[in-house]
Amino acid sequence: MKVVYRPGGMRQALQMELWFTENLEIAADMRLQLRVERTLHSETSEYQKIDVLQTASCGRMLVLDDVIMTTEFDEFAYHEMIAHVPAFAHAGPRTALVIGGGDGGTVRELCKHANLEEIHLCEIDRRVVEVSKEHLPSIAASFDDPRVKCFYEDGAAWAKDHPESYDLILVDSSDPVGPAAVLFGEPFYEDCYASLRDGGILATQAENLFMHREIIERLLQYGEKFFQRRFYYNTRVPTYPGGMIGFTFFAKGQNAPDPFINLEKRYQESELKAQDFRFWNPATHKAAFALPAFASELEKYLA
Ligand code: SPD
Numbered sequence: 001m002k003v004v005y006r007p008g009g010m011r012q013a014l015q016m017e018l019w020f021t022e023n024l025e026i027a028a029d030m031r032l033q034l035r036v037e038r039t040l041h042s043e044t045s046e047y048q049k050i051d052v053l054q055t056a057s058c059g060r061m062l063v064l065d066d067v068i069m070t071t072e073f074d075e076f077a078y079h080e081m082i083a084h085v086p087a088f089a090h091a092g093p094r095t096a097l098v099i100g101g102g103d104g105g106t107v108r109e110l111c112k113h114a115n116l117e118e119i120h121l122c123e124i125d126r127r128v129v130e131v132s133k134e135h136l137p138s139i140a141a142s143f144d145d146p147r148v149k150c151f152y153e154d155g156a157a158w159a160k161d162h163p164e165s166y167d168l169i170l171v172d173s174s175d176p177v178g179p180a181a182v183l184f185g186e187p188f189y190e191d192c193y194a195s196l197r198d199g200g201i202l203a204t205q206a207e208n209l210f211m212h213r214e215i216i217e218r219l220l221q222y223g224e225k226f227f228q229r230r231f232y233y234n235t236r237v238p239t240y241p242g243g244m245i246g247f248t249f250f251a252k253g254q255n256a257p258d259p260f261i262n263l264e265k266r267y268q269e270s271e272l273k274a275q276d277f278r279f280w281n282p283a284t285h286k287a288a289f290a291l292p293a294f295a296s297e298l299e300k301y302l303a
Pocket of ligand 1: 067068070078101103173240
């Protein structure tokens with residue numbers, strides 16, 4: 001974490017403010033800064049630096065290798081969209097795998113789906129789960145659900161070793177540097193395809209349309225190579241670069257689902273109600289797939 005000290009405004013001339021500056025390699029010359037009140041936890045695990053900071057305006061924040069993973073303020077906009085969009089798009093998912101996602105937010109959202117019988121989390125760094133349980137209890141809220149099993153292993157190897165096993169695979173990864181780099185490679189997408197059952201859906205954290213066009217295009221090319229249906233969708237997260245982040249949505253098989261079919265019907269027939277969500281609803285679900293005009297060239301990869 002780079003800590004920047006700078007004087008407050010006129011009326012706080014004697015008070016020093018503590019700012020966290022994100023150090024995101026793929027954000028070029030832009031840096032997000034948040035005012036921090038104190039450090040709640042800091043360690044270097046076998047894989048990465050893990051910090052939990054109390055911010056002034058975004059609640060608690062999980063930071064891995066100086067990159068913001070999630071904050072209590074806006075985490076729902078990310079976790080609800082990575083989880084519910086594929087979960088409602090599938091006709092009846094019974095098994096789900098989350099790769100990464102050690103803070104537990106994606107697992108928490110999946111647990112709201114009564115039809116899911118098994119939810120596996122494969123997180124390489126056990127300490128992310130342990131630290132999140134201790135310091136981010138509202139996010140790491142569902143690890144005690146009996147359907148959830150945690151495996152502290154390499155997610156890429158896990159997908160390779162579990163063919164035809166899952167209806168949903170959600171890749172809730174950090175960025176393509178450090179431990180998550182392998183999750184942005186072609187072999188991983190091929191292995192995820194093999195690890196899905198027919199009709200299964202892979203949704204992966206896929207960065208920002210303004211800033212990471214090359215990364216996104218590469219992921220969509222992998223999608224085109226292996227998957228029968230392909231979409232890209234976005235959500236809004238103020239504490240990610242540019243305030244937005246996208247996901248690939250790839251589905252397997254000749255009858256692979258599209259994300260819109262029977263959406264309202266599935267929602268009405270589920271046990272879920274409007275009060276179970278803060279961001280997802282059928283309207284945000286559908287709107288998330290609208291590509292801005294400047295990105296319309298990506299449509300050539302979608303089907
Ligand atoms: N630039 C950071 C992107 C991080 C996406 N994953 C965050 C994990 C939240 N569960």
